[in-house]
Amino acid sequence: MHENDESLLDTTPYKKKGVINMRQDIQMRQNSLQEKRVNQRRLRKRLEQTSEKLLTMKQKRDQLHRQLTKEQQDVVKLGKFSFANKISEWTGRWDEKMKKEIEEAAEVELKYNEAEKNVLDLTAEVEDLRNELEKPDFMHIAEDWEDFLKEKESWIRLNDSVANQTLQKISDDRVRVYSMLREIGEAFEAGEKAERALAGAMKKLDSAEGISMWDTFLGGGIFVSALKYSEINSSDDHVHQAQRALRLYETELMDVQDAATDSFQVNKNDIFTFTDVFFDNIFSDWMVHTRITYGKKKLHAVMQDVRRIQDRLARKRAALEEEIRRLDQQQDDIIMS
Missing domain, CATH: 1.10.287 (Helix Hairpins)
Incomplete structure (x- = not known):
């Protein structure tokens, strides 16, 4: 040559x-x-x-x-x-x-x-x-x-170049999706802990309701009050754990809300009233049998709200994982072309 x-x-x-x-x-x-x-x-x-x-x-x-x-x-x-x-x-x-x-x-x-x-x-x-x-x-x-x-x-x-602009958009989209995935994962994990803590609190409420039945049959008195106080005191840690778990869940869901796009919005009324809806008056409620029953209904409603939002988080996480796979394939097609 x-x-x-x-x-x-x-x-x-x-x-x-x-x-x-x-x-x-x-x-x-x-x-x-x-x-x-x-x-x-x-x-x-x-x-x-x-x-x-x-x-x-x-x-x-x-x-x-x-x-x-x-x-x-x-x-x-x-x-x-x-x-x-x-x-x-x-x-x-x-x-x-x-x-x-x-x-x-x-x-x-x-x-x-x-x-x-x-x-x-x-x-x-x-x-x-x-x-x-x-x-x-x-x-x-x-x-x-x-x-x-x-x-x-x-x-x-x-x-x-046109390809470079497209790759940049893919990169930006990927960062956004991964950020959302991380927030949803943390919120979902916090929700699982909240569900376990709420179940423990419900179990203790059942026990307190049983003690309160004695109040009905025995007609009250210091002895029965002491029994109720003892049961409530032993339940204190379970109630505290549930309250703390809900507070963490609330925080994680706020992070999801901050990172959310138009395709996923969390109703703030579903999140921010968890601790108010039940725990605010729990101790005074436990002193009366009828209020214990009412308190259990409120707690059950909170547990249903948690499960409902957990289902939404799971569905959104699956959709985001599919979006990541689509972006990866789109990037590979451009680089290999």
Whole structure:
């Protein structure tokens, strides 16, 4: 071959291969940076929301502490000797008064203990979120993203094409879908935990309802009240676990809502009222048999809401996984063409 014929060799395939490799490298870097930015925004929003919940819960705990102190003083006052108390004892009214004061104090004590546990939980959550945001991945993400955009702009100006624009759209769509998949996966896992915790709370409600039947047959009194208080106290951890599980589920569903597109919208009324619909008055409800039955109905409704949203999450996750497969095939077709 004549030495000048070397200039006639078609080097286009080699140039095309180099462009494709460079494009793939840019896409991988962009996906990585975008994922970090999405995670950083999600963590920051969750930190803000959790901090607000912590402040509210501290205020509630302090208010309950003041109320508990007053109720305890009422019990002590009734137990001290006085002619009025002695007369009440002779006429049979002292037992009734003491029962009422003990039940009121017990109800407030349970609410205070639950609030204190929630404060500890939320404090730990805030600390974990702050530590997560201080990890190296998030320290310089803003600067890294700005530098990447400048570099990418220069590359696009030199290699702009219809195929490149299509690949860029596929890459952006893939990041969006994966982000949504991650949020749905976390929400679904939280929903499973909430279902287990709610089932445990329902089991304890059944037990408390059985104890309350004794109240109906025996006519009440301090002894039966003590039995009910003992059962409620032993159920406290189960109730707390259910409340905490629902709070986490609520948070994860909020993340899904933030990442949702028009094709998947979560009704906020289905999410944000979970803890209000049952747990707000659970302890006072447990003191009366008829209210226990009503409370079980409300709890059952919450469990049905959780299952319904879990089904929607599962269907959306399957659709997103199919979307990922479609995007992968579309990208392969372009690269191999």
